[in-house]
Amino acid sequence: MAKINVRPDIDAAAERIGSVVGAKREIEHLPEVLWEGETVDMLAGGSYGGGIGLLALTDLRLIFLKHGIMSQKLEDFPLGNISSVQWTAGMLMGTLTVYASGNKAEITQIAKPAGKALSDKLRMTLAQLKAPVVPPAPAPVALLGVQEVTSRLATLDQLRAAGAITDAEYQERRSAILSSI
Template identity: 70%
Template sequence: MGKFSDRPDIEAAAQKVKPAIGAKREIAHLPTVLWEGEAVDMLATGQYGGGVGLVALTDRRLLFLKHGILSQALEDFPLGNISSVQWAGGMLMGTLSVYASGNRADIKSVPKPHGEALSARLRAVIAAPPAAAPVVAPVPAQDVASRLATLDQLRVAGAITDQEYQERRAAILASI
């Protein structure tokens, strides 16, 4: 099958699932709805909200995209809001149920192998402990006071403008 996207992450995900006819339009439109720096992990096709479209798992969210000629739809579920995932498969297709923020979204007619893989990956992602926030050492008060005094001396000497003084002062105070 031909190339789906110029983006390596989207191309790799699309090649794994060989999406059904009709999903090429969504794959082509996918880069326009991704956030800056967001990477696509997995793709699948499915039916949601009355339309057939593309299900994309990224490093930040699960999204459903339908980009038809007459109608478009986009719904996303930030990974931090997803509390659980269920997969119910038949012989060929299945339903991926996503529970997020107290709501349930059923994405139907997902090809069985893609749905099983997507649900397993989602479970692994939501089960992983959140990344620890970096520990920032508090700025000693003496250091802040000396920085403010130096900044004031620069303003009095005319080395910086009043606007630069205000901006830098605000930055120093925000570091506390």
């Protein structure tokens, strides 16, 4: 595809997909629908809801944009709302089915190489997004208790050696520390 000179991330994505017949207008208008700070990862041409347009995968959403002379259509699927995607392909074209918030959207007539690459990237992004965050394992409570008691006893020994507490106070506090175990 010829260089469009819209924005570096959009231009790079457009160059990777090659020819997107009839999508130049959508590519030029894509910055108008992007959120602040949102970047485009991949593009593909396709048909959705009776119109041929542009499918854009960003770091935040999957967007279908049709920007015709007589009508415009914009539908977006925030990545956090997408539960799964399905890619099916024939010889040249394929269909990307997106399941989001209990709904199903089928984007058809996507060129096979671009659609496969986009669906793979989308699946990988969703897997990373939904991967459970595993917190670091906490130190065993018993070990923390032993370390705390040892520290308190060492401080108590230092206080007695410095003459800050009497032997009777030392014995009383030492007994209290040991009984807290």
